Amino acid sequence: MNATATAVAAPAPPASLPWLGIVAVLIGAVATTLTSRLTSIGLADVRGAIGAGFDEGAWIPTAFSAAQMMIGPLAIFLGRAFSPRRVLLVGCVVYGLAEFLIPFAPDLRIMIALQVLAGLGSGTFIPLTASFILLSLPRALWPWGLAAYAMNIILGLNVASSLEGWYVEHVTWHWIFWQNTLVAAPLFVLYWFGLRRLPIDREYLRGGDFRGMFVGASGFTLIFIALDQGDRLDWFSSTLVVTLLALGLIALGLFLLHESTLETPSVDFGLLVRRNVFVLIVLVLATRFLVTSSNTLVANYLIQVRGLRPLEVGTALLWVALPQLVIAPTVAWLLNRIDARFAIGTGLTIATAGFLLGTGITSQWAEGNFSVALLLQAVGETLELTAVIYFFGHHVGPTDGITFGAIIQTARLFGGELGTSVLIMFTRKAEQWHSNLIGQHVFTGDPATMERIAAYARVVGSTTQGTGDAEARGAGLLAAAIRAQAYTLSILDGFLLASCVGVLGVGLVLLLREPPVIATPAAVPPLPTAN
Numbered sequence: 001m002n003a004t005a006t007a008v009a010a011p012a013p014p015a016s017l018p019w020l021g022i023v024a025v026l027i028g029a030v031a032t033t034l035t036s037r038l039t040s041i042g043l044a045d046v047r048g049a050i051g052a053g054f055d056e057g058a059w060i061p062t063a064f065s066a067a068q069m070m071i072g073p074l075a076i077f078l079g080r081a082f083s084p085r086r087v088l089l090v091g092c093v094v095y096g097l098a099e100f101l102i103p104f105a106p107d108l109r110i111m112i113a114l115q116v117l118a119g120l121g122s123g124t125f126i127p128l129t130a131s132f133i134l135l136s137l138p139r140a141l142w143p144w145g146l147a148a149y150a151m152n153i154i155l156g157l158n159v160a161s162s163l164e165g166w167y168v169e170h171v172t173w174h175w176i177f178w179q180n181t182l183v184a185a186p187l188f189v190l191y192w193f194g195l196r197r198l199p200i201d202r203e204y205l206r207g208g209d210f211r212g213m214f215v216g217a218s219g220f221t222l223i224f225i226a227l228d229q230g231d232r233l234d235w236f237s238s239t240l241v242v243t244l245l246a247l248g249l250i251a252l253g254l255f256l257l258h259e260s261t262l263e264t265p266s267v268d269f270g271l272l273v274r275r276n277v278f279v280l281i282v283l284v285l286a287t288r289f290l291v292t293s294s295n296t297l298v299a300n301y302l303i304q305v306r307g308l309r310p311l312e313v314g315t316a317l318l319w320v321a322l323p324q325l326v327i328a329p330t331v332a333w334l335l336n337r338i339d340a341r342f343a344i345g346t347g348l349t350i351a352t353a354g355f356l357l358g359t360g361i362t363s364q365w366a367e368g369n370f371s372v373a374l375l376l377q378a379v380g381e382t383l384e385l386t387a388v389i390y391f392f393g394h395h396v397g398p399t400d401g402i403t404f405g406a407i408i409q410t411a412r413l414f415g416g417e418l419g420t421s422v423l424i425m426f427t428r429k430a431e432q433w434h435s436n437l438i439g440q441h442v443f444t445g446d447p448a449t450m451e452r453i454a455a456y457a458r459v460v461g462s463t464t465q466g467t468g469d470a471e472a473r474g475a476g477l478l479a480a481a482i483r484a485q486a487y488t489l490s491i492l493d494g495f496l497l498a499s500c501v502g503v504l505g506v507g508l509v510l511l512l513r514e515p516p517v518i519a520t521p522a523a524v525p526p527l528p529t530a531n
Contacts, residue, residue, distance in 0.1 A: 019141075020194030024187060028088070028125035029149055031183045034159065035099070035122060036065055037295075038176050039115070042164045045173040052108045055232070062228045063112045065413070067119025070221040072409040075124040077213045081205040083198035084128040088191045095121030096184030103174035118180075127409040140336075142393070147332035147386050155324045162318060165309055209265065212258045219251030220410060227417045231424050271396065271404075275516045279508050280392045281411055283344065286505045287385045288415025289422070290351055293498040294320055294377045296423050297358070298370050301491045305363055305484050316367035320378040327382045334383075335390050343387035345509040351380025352502030358495035363488040384505070394515040423494055430490035438482050 039046070039061045047057035079087045098118035105111035126149075167175040226244035233241050259265040271277060298316060302308045334343060354376030361369075389408065396404045 020190050023148075024088075024190035024194045027183065027187050027190065028092075028122075030151075030155055031095075031180060031187065032068070032122045032125050033155075034163075035118065035180050036061065036068070038164050039064055042168065042173060042176045045168055046111075046176070049103075049173060050105060050108055050111055056108055058229065058232055059112055060108075060115055062225060063115040064119040065228065065417070066221050066225050067116045068123035069224045069410075069413050070217050071120045071123035072127045072413070073213050073217045073220070073406050074210075076127050076406055076409075077208060077210060079124075079128045081201050081208055083196075083200065085191060085195035085197060086200075087124050088128055088195065089188060091121040091124035092184050092188045092191060093121070094118075096181045096188070099177045099180035099184070102177040126412065127406065143332040143335040143386070143390060144329075146335075146390050146393075147328040147382075149386075149389070151324045151328040151382060159318070165312070169309075209259070209262060212255060212262070212265070215251055215258065216255035219248045219253075219255055220414075222248030222251060224248075224413065224417055227414075227421050230421060231428070271407075274395055276512050277392075277395055279511050280388060280395070281407060283388045283505055283508055284385075284392075284408070284411040285415040285418065286501050286508075287348075287381065287388060288412060289419035289501055290355075290377070290498055290505075291381050291385070292416050292419030293355070293423060293494065293501075294374065294381065296420060297427075297491050297494045297498070298374065300427070301361070301365075301488065302367065304487050305491075306366060308367075312367070316370050316374065320374045323375060323378050324382060327379055328386070331383050331386045335387060340387045340391035340394075341509055341512050344384050344391065344512075345506055347380045347382070347384030347387060348502050348505040348509065349380070351377050351384065352499050352506070354380060355495045355499040355502060359492050359499070361488060361492050361495070363484045391512070391515075423497075426497060427487075427490040427494050430493040431486050434489040435482065435486035438486055442478070442482060 043057055043061060046060060047053070052060075075087060075091070095118050098114045098121060102111060102114045102118070105114055163179070164176060167173060167179075222244045226241045226248065229244075230238075230241050235241055256269075259269065272281075295317065299313050302313045302316060331343070354373045357373035357376065358370070392404070392408075
């Protein structure tokens with residue numbers, strides 16, 4: 001028993017090739033985020049290929065993301081018992097094979113089953129690599145591993161549109177999935193050589209709380225599915241959504257009750273009441289919301305109002321993705337020299353400034369009009385996300401690796417899902433509200449309305465084809481213009497909402513104090529002292 005306690009308390013020795021570990025962190029995390037985003041963006045092409053309708057096809061990306069949520073806490077338990085290296089290698093193989101087989105799926109059920117397998121495999125990447133950074137990297141490389149970890153979210157989200165558009169237009173939609181098989185091969189090699197070979201901890205495996213972790217993971221997964229499908233099914237009007245939420249909350253309640261009865265719970269809830277920790281969790285959620293806002297608002301506007309294809313949308317989003325190759329290393333260098341709290345506040349301020357620039361949007365904006373705003377968001381979000389997790393690391397010791405990985409994974413997935421759900425619902429309601437307001441000033445018989453319809457009719461009169469005369473076409477164009485204006489105003493409101501979240505985040509940073517003294521030394525270098 002004492003030997004086991006000593007082994008748990010002591011940090012794992014550094015990997016023999018730690019830089020390969022950092023590269024594995026980057027590639028694995030990028031692959032996870034990119035796969036999820038590519039599946040969502042290319043959903044129409046995938047649905048068409050297997051003959052699935054809109055409602056049926058909506059479960060394809062949900063299956064992948066929900067499986068990631070399910071395996072996250074379990075992966076940390078399995079990694080503690082079998083070693084991260086073994087679990088990541090198995091996850092890599094499962095992920096690569098499932099992604100290769102998905103395009104051959106004959107029907108929706110088989111595709112969803114393969115999506116679940118791919119999610120279970122890739123869902124091991126982020127939680128275990130977060131623990132790897134905390135426990136296995138040399139202290140001097142800790143900020144660099146975190147910068148790679150943070151960069152994946154922003155890079156993967158914003159490069160997906162360009163890739164999906166290129167695959168569909170120049171190759172075939174199958175490469176939305178096959179590219180992940182190609183990524184899995186070098187990732188397997190990096191995990192093989194970059195992670196330490198540790199023995200199986202059979203005593204932990206026998207005494208570990210696998211049942212409790214499974215119940216907790218199930219609760220989070222059920223709530224995640226409810227959030228993901230909520231807007232499509234009209235939230236509490238749907239029996240399925242209400243049932244999922246109820247079952248999820250019950251499972252989480254049972255998990256908390258079960259853990260409270262254990263002498264050595266798998267998740268150390270004492271960490272949650274440490275100074276600053278709750279604020280840091282909220283900041284992780286807020287940052288994930290801002291990252292989702294950057295990607296979702298601009299992409300939706302360009303598709304819905306400007307009528308662009310995914311490849312064209314990706315051109316704008318590259319202003320966020322490509323600078324990460326410079327921003328992330330710069331952030332890693334800075335974190336060894338400045339107080340992380342200052343970096344968090346600065347990053348939030350820069351990102352908020354980018355969202356405020358976006359509030360100048362009009363229905364005439366094109367990709368280039370977003371470049372400065374997106375660049376500011378890219379810089380700010382990378383700085384704040386890396387710094388938040390870095391500062392978080394000063395509140396945990398080597399014995400908190402499991403809890404730390406579980407919190408980061410859950411906050412990452414829930415933050416993204418909450419961000420997407422809130423933005424979709426908020427912009428939909430805002431569009432309806434603006435459409436109603438605009439419509440009150442556009443009605444049949446009004447001189448201004450009739451003049452606008454006549455102007456449209458003169459423009460399209462000589463080219464009118466199919467059913468309907470020129471005046472009917474003009475009325476249709478006026479209705480489309482109203483929808484475009486209403487949608488533009490809803491996107492403007494979305495940028496305002498993101499700005500408010502950014503300002504709230506800055507206020508939360510002011511609440512952060514020095515990290516508390518913990519029983520075991522923090523697994524990260526001490527914070528830089530002020531000169």
